[in-house]
Amino acid sequence: xxxxxxxxxxxxxxxxxxxxxxxxxxxxxxxxxxxxxxxxxxxxxxxxxxxxxxxxxxxxxxxxxxxxxxxxxxxxxxxxxxxxxxxxxxxxxxxxxxxxxxxxxxxxxxxxxxxxxxxxxxxxxxxxxxxxxxxxxxxxxxxxx
Numbered sequence: 217x218x219x220x221x222x223x224x225x226x227x228x229x230x231x232x233x234x235x236x237x238x239x240x241x242x243x244x245x246x247x248x249x250x251x252x253x254x255x256x257x258x259x260x261x262x263x264x265x266x267x268x269x270x271x272x273x274x275x276x277x278x279x280x281x282x283x284x285x286x287x288x289x290x291x292x293x294x295x296x297x298x299x300x301x302x303x304x305x306x307x308x309x310x311x312x313x314x315x316x317x318x319x320x321x322x323x324x325x326x327x328x329x330x331x332x333x334x335x336x337x338x339x340x341x342x343x344x345x346x347x348x349x350x351x352x353x354x355x356x357x358x359x360x361x
Contacts, residue, residue, distance in 0.1 A: 235260045236268045273361055282333045283312070283361050288326040288346065289354040292319035296351030297326065303345055308334045323353060332360075 226234055239254040248254040255265050290296045297316065304311060310331040317325040335342065339357055346355040 232260050232264050233268060233272045236265055236272055237274050239265050240269055241274075270359055282331070282335075284330045284332045284339065285358040285360070286328050286330060286343075286346075287354075287356045287358050288328065288352060290316075290324045290326055291351040291353060292322045292324050293351055296324075296349075299349050299351060300326070300346065303349060304328075304330065304342075307342060307345065308336050309342070310334070327358075 235258040239248075239251070239258045239260065242248040242254040242257060243251065248257060251262060251265060255262050288300060290300065297314075301311065301314075312329040312331055313327075315327045332339075332342075337345070339360065343355050343357060346352050
Protein backbone atom coordinates (compact mmCIF):
# COMPACT_ATOMS: atom_id res chain seq x y z
CA UNK A 217 0.00 0.00 0.00
CA UNK A 218 1.45 3.32 -1.11
CA UNK A 219 -1.16 5.67 0.40
CA UNK A 220 -0.37 7.61 3.60
CA UNK A 221 -4.05 8.12 4.46
CA UNK A 222 -6.59 5.68 5.83
CA UNK A 223 -10.24 5.77 6.74
CA UNK A 224 -10.57 4.02 10.08
CA UNK A 225 -13.50 3.52 12.42
CA UNK A 226 -12.87 5.43 15.65
CA UNK A 227 -13.78 2.34 17.64
CA UNK A 228 -10.29 0.90 17.08
CA UNK A 229 -8.36 4.12 17.75
CA UNK A 230 -7.13 5.40 21.12
CA UNK A 231 -9.61 7.75 22.79
CA UNK A 232 -7.10 10.60 22.94
CA UNK A 233 -7.21 11.02 19.13
CA UNK A 234 -10.89 11.93 19.29
CA UNK A 235 -10.09 14.30 22.15
CA UNK A 236 -7.50 16.03 19.96
CA UNK A 237 -10.28 16.67 17.42
CA UNK A 238 -12.59 17.91 20.19
CA UNK A 239 -9.90 20.30 21.48
CA UNK A 240 -9.34 21.70 17.98
CA UNK A 241 -13.10 22.18 17.53
CA UNK A 242 -13.32 24.03 20.87
CA UNK A 243 -10.64 26.41 19.64
CA UNK A 244 -12.24 26.85 16.20
CA UNK A 245 -15.63 27.65 17.75
CA UNK A 246 -13.95 30.06 20.21
CA UNK A 247 -15.34 28.11 23.17
CA UNK A 248 -11.79 28.07 24.55
CA UNK A 249 -9.40 30.97 24.28
CA UNK A 250 -6.17 28.98 24.58
CA UNK A 251 -4.83 25.56 23.76
CA UNK A 252 -4.18 25.00 27.46
CA UNK A 253 -7.85 25.57 28.23
CA UNK A 254 -8.98 23.29 25.38
CA UNK A 255 -6.73 20.39 26.39
CA UNK A 256 -7.76 20.72 30.04
CA UNK A 257 -11.43 20.53 29.06
CA UNK A 258 -10.86 17.45 26.91
CA UNK A 259 -8.49 15.72 29.31
CA UNK A 260 -5.38 15.43 27.15
CA UNK A 261 -1.89 16.88 27.43
CA UNK A 262 -0.62 19.78 25.35
CA UNK A 263 2.03 17.42 23.99
CA UNK A 264 -0.65 14.99 22.74
CA UNK A 265 -2.55 17.86 21.12
CA UNK A 266 0.50 19.22 19.30
CA UNK A 267 1.68 15.75 18.26
CA UNK A 268 -1.60 14.78 16.55
CA UNK A 269 -3.49 18.01 15.72
CA UNK A 270 -2.39 18.05 12.07
CA UNK A 271 -2.98 14.34 11.51
CA UNK A 272 -6.49 13.49 12.75
CA UNK A 273 -9.74 14.88 11.39
CA UNK A 274 -13.40 14.14 11.87
CA UNK A 275 -15.39 13.21 8.81
CA UNK A 276 -18.04 15.82 8.21
CA UNK A 277 -20.49 13.89 6.11
CA UNK A 278 -22.95 16.80 6.23
CA UNK A 279 -20.60 19.20 4.49
CA UNK A 280 -20.24 19.33 0.75
CA UNK A 281 -16.83 21.01 0.80
CA UNK A 282 -13.52 19.52 1.85
CA UNK A 283 -10.52 21.78 2.16
CA UNK A 284 -6.77 21.31 2.23
CA UNK A 285 -3.80 23.61 2.77
CA UNK A 286 -0.65 22.79 0.84
CA UNK A 287 2.83 24.35 0.99
CA UNK A 288 4.96 24.30 -2.12
CA UNK A 289 8.50 25.47 -2.77
CA UNK A 290 8.93 26.54 -6.40
CA UNK A 291 12.04 27.23 -8.40
CA UNK A 292 12.05 30.91 -9.36
CA UNK A 293 11.47 30.69 -13.10
CA UNK A 294 8.84 31.89 -15.56
CA UNK A 295 5.72 29.74 -15.68
CA UNK A 296 6.40 27.74 -12.52
CA UNK A 297 3.28 28.92 -10.67
CA UNK A 298 1.23 28.59 -13.84
CA UNK A 299 2.36 24.96 -14.27
CA UNK A 300 1.37 24.21 -10.69
CA UNK A 301 -2.06 25.82 -11.11
CA UNK A 302 -2.65 23.90 -14.35
CA UNK A 303 -1.86 20.58 -12.66
CA UNK A 304 -4.19 21.34 -9.75
CA UNK A 305 -7.10 22.35 -11.98
CA UNK A 306 -6.52 19.29 -14.20
CA UNK A 307 -7.38 17.19 -11.14
CA UNK A 308 -10.70 19.02 -10.65
CA UNK A 309 -9.51 20.94 -7.61
CA UNK A 310 -10.62 24.51 -6.97
CA UNK A 311 -8.05 26.95 -5.67
CA UNK A 312 -9.48 29.07 -2.87
CA UNK A 313 -6.39 31.18 -2.05
CA UNK A 314 -2.77 31.48 -3.14
CA UNK A 315 -0.08 33.31 -1.24
CA UNK A 316 3.37 33.49 -2.83
CA UNK A 317 6.35 34.94 -1.01
CA UNK A 318 9.00 36.97 -2.79
CA UNK A 319 11.59 34.58 -4.26
CA UNK A 320 14.77 34.32 -2.20
CA UNK A 321 17.84 32.38 -3.34
CA UNK A 322 16.01 31.22 -6.45
CA UNK A 323 13.06 29.72 -4.60
CA UNK A 324 9.56 30.95 -3.79
CA UNK A 325 7.29 29.64 -1.04
CA UNK A 326 3.65 29.20 -2.04
CA UNK A 327 0.80 28.49 0.37
CA UNK A 328 -2.46 27.34 -1.20
CA UNK A 329 -5.87 26.56 0.21
CA UNK A 330 -7.83 24.18 -1.97
CA UNK A 331 -11.39 22.92 -2.25
CA UNK A 332 -10.76 19.19 -2.75
CA UNK A 333 -14.39 18.03 -2.64
CA UNK A 334 -14.40 17.21 -6.38
CA UNK A 335 -10.83 15.89 -6.47
CA UNK A 336 -10.48 12.82 -8.67
CA UNK A 337 -7.37 11.40 -7.01
CA UNK A 338 -5.96 10.72 -3.57
CA UNK A 339 -3.99 13.33 -1.64
CA UNK A 340 -0.84 11.25 -2.15
CA UNK A 341 -1.44 11.21 -5.91
CA UNK A 342 -1.94 14.99 -5.92
CA UNK A 343 1.31 15.60 -4.03
CA UNK A 344 3.17 13.15 -6.28
CA UNK A 345 1.79 14.87 -9.40
CA UNK A 346 2.92 18.25 -8.06
CA UNK A 347 6.41 16.89 -7.45
CA UNK A 348 6.70 15.77 -11.10
CA UNK A 349 6.53 19.40 -12.23
CA UNK A 350 10.15 20.38 -12.94
CA UNK A 351 9.94 23.70 -11.07
CA UNK A 352 8.45 22.15 -7.86
CA UNK A 353 11.15 21.52 -5.28
CA UNK A 354 8.83 20.40 -2.46
CA UNK A 355 5.09 19.92 -1.88
CA UNK A 356 3.62 19.24 1.55
CA UNK A 357 0.12 18.81 2.96
CA UNK A 358 -0.19 21.18 5.93
CA UNK A 359 -3.82 20.59 6.90
CA UNK A 360 -7.00 18.97 5.67
CA UNK A 361 -10.62 18.97 6.78
